[in-house]
Amino acid sequence: EAGVAQSPRYKIIEKRQSVAFWCNPISGHATLYWYQQILGQGPKLLIQFQNNGVVDDSQLPKDRFSAERLKGVDSTLKIQPAKLEDSAVYLCASSLIRYTEAFFGQGTRLTVV
């Protein structure tokens, strides 16, 4: 079974630029999560989708972050404009049933300079 695919693996941008991350979850997984992980800390949930609908985006800084999940499969997370404090690893995860085992991608390491 193919795992969760994320791209790119690494991205370096200047502050105020925009960036987008892509995630392809495991086939058949209805729930998709985007997490932000600051170095050495646990993942912080940004947004959760159930199929193509948003379940929870209460922690998403909506003035600069946006996310969509077209057709309930792939998802993109965008930051515009980026700030220095956005430097982190952005993890995408999916699960078959909400709140059960979450399968994670390798993440995208973003550095904002």
Next chain:
Amino acid sequence: TQLLEQSPQFLSIQEGENLTVYCNSSSVFSSLQWYRQEPGEGPVLLVTVVTGGEVKKLKRLTFQFGDARKDSSLHITAAQPGDTGLYLCAGPYYGGSQGNLIFGKGTKLSVKP
């Protein structure tokens, strides 16, 4: 406010030693999950505990869920360098809109040969 508190934050031990890490909350969780994350990778699920008082074993790892389902522990017997990583506990939290899967900040374990 961190809903899942993990301790200790860092732990450095010699190969062959035993250790216990903790995950505590003031809230009741229907289940708790333990993940291990290695550098440059996403977290990988180790176990899910569901019943209060439950004990699960995975080779040298023993997981326990508190009777009141507010806390959990992970005990490693005879630690090996391959156990090095970030250990995260996670659980479904329904305090927001429709709930999400939240993580603690993790325990960073280093096992030296």
